[in-house]
Structures are given as structure tokens and as C-alpha cells.
């Protein structure tokens with residue numbers, strides 16, 4: 314018997330969540346599969362999402378893997394090329410590229426060949442991470458429209474607060490103002506904007522997190538949005554300890570039992586991708602029942618409170634997140650977001666689908 318931890322990827326849930334995205338928009342859907350498809354496995358996720366109109370990711374080598382696996386849809390490099398050396402691959406594999414910096418423009422000018430390039434010109438409308446400023450944007454756009462290497466230009470920006478009450482109004486207004494003179498395709502919306510801001514769908518939406526069955530919003534659950542969990546991280550109880558009042562659990566002895574308790578040791582720790590900073594009280598499902606973690610998460614193990622679960626035994630199934638235990642609930646308790654938990658699944662965890 315090997316260590317009982319595993320991650321299961323429900324590919325039918327991925328396809329389902331894509332249909333939820335589709336129903337919410339008439340725009341074309343670019344499925345965001347960066348970071349190994351948010352930890353779900355690049356190629357299998359792309360295959361499950363094959364009804365998408367295109368894909369978006371970061372690494373040119375991942376884009377090449379998709380092309381070589383036979384995917385013919387547009388593939389957008391979300392940060393474009395990172396050096397001039399990547400341009401031959403971009404051209405050969407017909408990849409679309411975000412252009413966000415003057416440096417990339419210089420590389421494009423200097424590169425003799427790639428004709429027919431599809432570029433997505435990024436406006437910094439307030440996120441202040443990537444993109445040309447509103448003052449620079451029109452001149453760069455004119456330049457790219459006339460560029461010998463460029464076949465088509467899509468106008469793009471990214472929202473900082475589409476998931477929050479502050480919303481997108483300012484950023485969208487700035488974008489619309491600069492885009493207004495041009496009849497060019499537009500792309501603005503991540504999952505949150507796709508679900509909450511239909512006026513900002515443009516021609517291409519770019520959902521990521523919702524495809525993986527997690528809610529982009531703090532006030533609405535994935536289930537309320539009709540999304541199904543895709544990754545289920547599960548393991549087993551490998552030891553049970555009976556504590557006397559006053560006994561402590563784990564490193565640092567930071568949890569102390571106020572009364573006699575039954576505690577289960579779960580074969581899952583931070584070296585599997587479970588967040589070490591998840592505090593006592595983080596929800597966890599044991600034998601189908603919701604309970605809480607206790608004390609510090611160790612490298613390979615964590616503790617679950619079994620005091621109210623007398624039927625749980627060694628070998629009982631534990632769900633860390635996924636089916637029956639929303640990853641959003643775990644993330645909230647641990648002071649992070651589902652994105653970080655999903656992306657951080659460790660390579661040592663066996664994955665099935």
C-alpha cells in the first residue's frame with residue numbers, strides 16, 4: 314500500500330463549467346489554462362475544454378505542447394514573448410501574443426520574419442501590472458496596425474476588482490474611450506467580469522478559476538453559480554490519538570485540548586500542497602462529515618478533530634478539498650484564495666482522472 318493521498322480530476326466537471334461560462338455570454342471563450350491549468354494538468358484540461366474557442370497560457374513551450382497534441386484553436390500567450398528567441402516558435406506554431414511593453418515592440422521590429430502575427434495589445438487601465446499607459450496606447454496601436462509582421466490586433470485590458478463591490482466602471486470607461494475609434498476585437502473579462510459584468514464581455518472572455526469549479530466571489534459560492542468542483546484532494550486517517558484534557562497536538566503545541574478529545578492524523582501535509590498557514594478550525598471532511606483541523610500542519614501530516622465522529626477509524630476517507638468540501642471554504646479559513654491552493658498541488662501527489 315502506498316501513501317493514501319491522491320488528487321482526482323473530474324474532467325466532466327471541467328466541461329460542465331465551460332458550459333456554464335458559455336451560457337453566460339455570447340462572446341468567444343478563451344479558456345485560461347496557465348500554471349498547468351491551475352494545477353489540473355495542462356493537456357488533460359485542454360482536452361476536457363476542447364469546446365473552448367481558444368486557450369490562454371504563459372509559457373511558449375506549453376503552447377507548443379498543445380499544438381503538437383493537435384489543438385488548432387487560437388492560443389494566446391498572456392504575457393507575450395519573454396525574449397526575441399521565442400519569436401521563431403511564436404511564428405512557427407501560430408501563437409497569438411499579448412504585447413505589453415516597448416521591449417517587445419523592439420524585438421518585433423528587429424525580427425525579420427513573423428508575418429501574420431495575431432497580437433493582443435494590452436492597456437494598463439488601472440491594474441498597474443502590465444500594459445501600455447493610456448497616453449502611449451493610441452500610438453502603439455497605430456504602429457501595430459501598420460506593422461509588417463502583424464495580421465490582426467485585439468484590444469485588451471485586465472480588471473483589478475471585477476470580483477469586488479468597487480467593480481470595473483473606471484477601468485472599463487478608460488478602455489472604451491481608447492478603443493472607441495477602432496472596429497477591432499476586444500477582450501476584458503476574467504471569470505468575475507464574465508459572471509457579473511455582461512457589459513464588459515467584448516468579443517473574447519478569459520475565464521480561468523470558474524472553469525475549475527471555484528467561485529471568484531467572496532459572497533457567492535461555486536454551487537450557487539452552478540459550478541462543479543474539478544479537483545478533489547483526498548487521503549485517509551492513518552492514526553488516531555486519544556487526548557487527555559491539557560494535552561497538545563503537533564509542532565509548537567499550539568493547540569491544547571480543553572477536555573478529552575479524539576484526534577485523527579491525516580496523511581497530508583504542506584509538502585503535498587496543503588497550506589501550512591491553515592489554522593486550527595480549517596474545515597475538513599472525514600468520512601463524509603465536516604469537522605476541523607487542529608494545530609499546525611506538518612510536512613506530511615495534519616490533525617483532524619474526531620471528537621464528534623465516533624465511527625471514524627484508521628483508513629477512513631478524508632477530503633481536504635473538492636467534492637463535498639469546497640476549496641473556497643478551505644482557502645477562506647487559511648487566509649488565501651482557491652487559486653493558490655489548486656496551483657500548489659505538489660508533484661508528489663498522484664493524480665487520477
Ligand SMILES: Cc1ncc(COP(=O)(O)O)c(C=O)c1O
Pocket residue numbers: 345391471502503504505519520521522523529
Ligand atoms: C490576463 C488574465 N486574464 C484572465 C485571467 C483569468 O482570471 P480568473 O482565473 O480570475 O478567471 C487571468 C488570471 O489571472 C489573467 O491574468
